[in-house]
Amino acid sequence: MDINTQFKKGVLELCVLVLIEKNDRYGYELAEAVSQHIEVAEGALYPLLRRLVKDGYCTTYLQESSEGPPRKYYKLTEQGALYSKELIVAWNAFVQNVSNLIEQGEFQSHS
Amino acid sequence: MNKQEFIATLHHYLAALPEEERNELLRDYEAHFIYGQQHGKTEVEIARELGDPLVLAREIVGPDFLPPPPWVAPQHDTARTIGVSIVLFFLNLFALPVFLTLWAAFVAVCASAIAGVLSPVMLVLEGVLYGGYTNFKLFISIGMVGAGMLLAALAQLLFKGLLLMTVKYFKWNNKTWKGRS
Numbered sequence: 270m271d272i273n274t275q276f277k278k279g280v281l282e283l284c285v286l287v288l289i290e291k292n293d294r295y296g297y298e299l300a301e302a303v304s305q306h307i308e309v310a311e312g313a314l315y316p317l318l319r320r321l322v323k324d325g326y327c328t329t330y331l332q333e334s335s336e337g338p339p340r341k342y343y344k345l346t347e348q349g350a351l352y353s354k355e356l357i358v359a360w361n362a363f364v365q366n367v368s369n370l371i372e373q374g375e376f377q378s379h380s
Numbered sequence: 381m382n383k384q385e386f387i388a389t390l391h392h393y394l395a396a397l398p399e400e401e402r403n404e405l406l407r408d409y410e411a412h413f414i415y416g417q418q419h420g421k422t423e424v425e426i427a428r429e430l431g432d433p434l435v436l437a438r439e440i441v442g443p444d445f446l447p448p449p450p451w452v453a454p455q456h457d458t459a460r461t462i463g464v465s466i467v468l469f470f471l472n473l474f475a476l477p478v479f480l481t482l483w484a485a486f487v488a489v490c491a492s493a494i495a496g497v498l499s500p501v502m503l504v505l506e507g508v509l510y511g512g513y514t515n516f517k518l519f520i521s522i523g524m525v526g527a528g529m530l531l532a533a534l535a536q537l538l539f540k541g542l543l544l545m546t547v548k549y550f551k552w553n554n555k556t557w558k559g560r561s
Binding site: 296297300301304310311312313315316318319336337338340341 | 401404405408409410411412414415416418419429430431432433435436439440
């Protein structure tokens with residue numbers, strides 16, 4: 270497993286929360302939307318979504334579809350929206366810190 | 381890896397989960413396959429995008445994950461194939477004539493229906509060619525038309541039933557012969 274895979278797994282939760290926050294989505298749709306931006310094992314979505322539901326960050330509802338089985342839509346709860354905001358703040362701070370560290374490291378090694 | 385292999389492998393590795401939870405997850409994956417196919421992807425492509433079932437199962441089950449013995453796709457069992465072939469051969473030796481007989485009966489019913497419905501035509505032909513028209517013949521002929529229409533309705537029912545039976549029987553044969561996989 271390359272390092273990149275670990276990174277992606279870590280941010281998958283954040284990506285999913287952000288996507289659901291914009292509008293309710295069903296599993297396949299989420300997988301497509303995530304794949305547009307990052308290459309990730311789409312199968313990891315379903316256990317993640319289950320966990321989000323279990324933790325109260327999402328709820329699900331079924332919607333009949335003219336084609337295929339009913340779609341299970343995921344909807345962000347209030348608690349989920351709060352959690353998503355926290356995650357985004359934490360993520361931005363984290364990225365900033367790591368970037369600073371890398372820049373400093375480069376600066377020191379060149380001097 | 382196709383859909384069935386993916387689901388079966390995942391099912392195998394998720395043995396530690398409560399059954400309800402496992403089934404729900406598997407249903408999610410099955411639905412994912414269906415939607416993927418509707419978007420023009422093949423089962424193999426979708427399975428590749430979903431990732432390795434073993435890795436997924438490890439993430440799902442968590443730290444307690446003890447990999448069960450590796451899942452192996454059912455192998456071609458030659459002995460079974462030979463045995464099933466022999467059994468199916470004798471079964472068909474009996475069943476095929478039965479089907480043939482039933483279809484022959486269907487053809488007979490059809491023929492009777494057509495003959496009944498067309499009997500006025502025959503009456504007219506007879507009258508034109510040979511004369512000898514009687515009211516009695518006309519009434520009989522009208523009666524025959526009624527009987528023919530009833531038979532035609534019966535033939536339609538028979539056809540539906542027989543077709544369903546025949547198709548099912550041959551599908552079952554095929555499935556049994558190939559075995560579950």
